[in-house]
Amino acid sequence: MAERDADLVRGALAGSERAFHELIRRYQRPVFSVILRVVRDPSRSEELAQDTFVKAFLRLETYAEERKFSTWLLAIAHHAAIDEVRRKGVRTTPLEEVPQDCLEQRRDAETPYRVTEQHELAAVLDEAVRQLRPDYAELITLRYEQELTLEDIVEVTGLPVGTIKSSLHRARKDLADYLRRRGWSTS
């Protein structure tokens, strides 16, 4: 049976490298994804993801077990990303500049035709998300890629739930418009 996050946190506090290594293994993808959506620079995102885990380790005793470890950690990642954008602004990276080992296409299609079609749509969607404002792109990632609840997003971002709902609504509209403009429409 997989160890609970709270047990791993206790292990890491007691000095177990294995426990902290397991926490990194579990959450490196969500942390990196969220930061990459906001900062849009893969190498800088990796540095910020590393800083996020180091900060998390240094503040580990402040983590309360009744909270979700994932939201506690993503809140640290959110602040790291937002601080970076405030300091340096946002850099837009074309898809072909993103290292291939950072992007892993999901392989759940059956036929070569579907694979090609889904790759195309995935690329357009990725473009569409990167066209969004960084805060909208982050909310889209948290809500639909990481599948967080609205309450969890409130905890991660510190924004009121009404603001999150209206931002998500606008982000969805922008995404749908972009897809339509790129020919991904049924009407």
Next chain:
Amino acid sequence: MTEKRREPSDEIKRALQILDNRNAADDDVEAAFRTLARLLPSSSPRHDFSQRVITAVCQASLPTGRRRLRARRPAIIAGLSGAVAAAGVWALLWTTGFVQLLGGRIFLLVVQGGVRAIHSVSFMVGMWRWMERAARVFTAVLSSPEMLSTVVVLAVLSVLSLAALTRFVSSSQRRSIGCS
């Protein structure tokens, strides 16, 4: 500019239809976006990311009272390496003659300690015998008739002298009060 229309798969087609429908229910829109988000490429850091984080954590200065991370080796390996290390140290000390010297010293100390313990026990026995003799002599002297009569005479003399002294002190006090 709008590009030519695509022919997506059924699931994606349904999701796109929901996005096109401006009157679609919120739950359907959420589900449609979840379907589309599953297509997004999953981004992950490079393969050695976790090891680099561990290295950075080990180099960071920790708050007071916090333990550093350490890799825990399995108990069997730790036990075996401990036993091998102990055997190595023992062999080294044996070949240099240190063990023999140390063993001789320890044996000598044990023998000396034993001899001292025996000496102290025999001294205690001698002391006990001497005290017993002294007590016997004392009780014999005290219980003789001559000694008893001497003690009685001394007691009577002490009582008489005490009475005389008390009388003398009280008469002198009365005299001093009358003068003032």
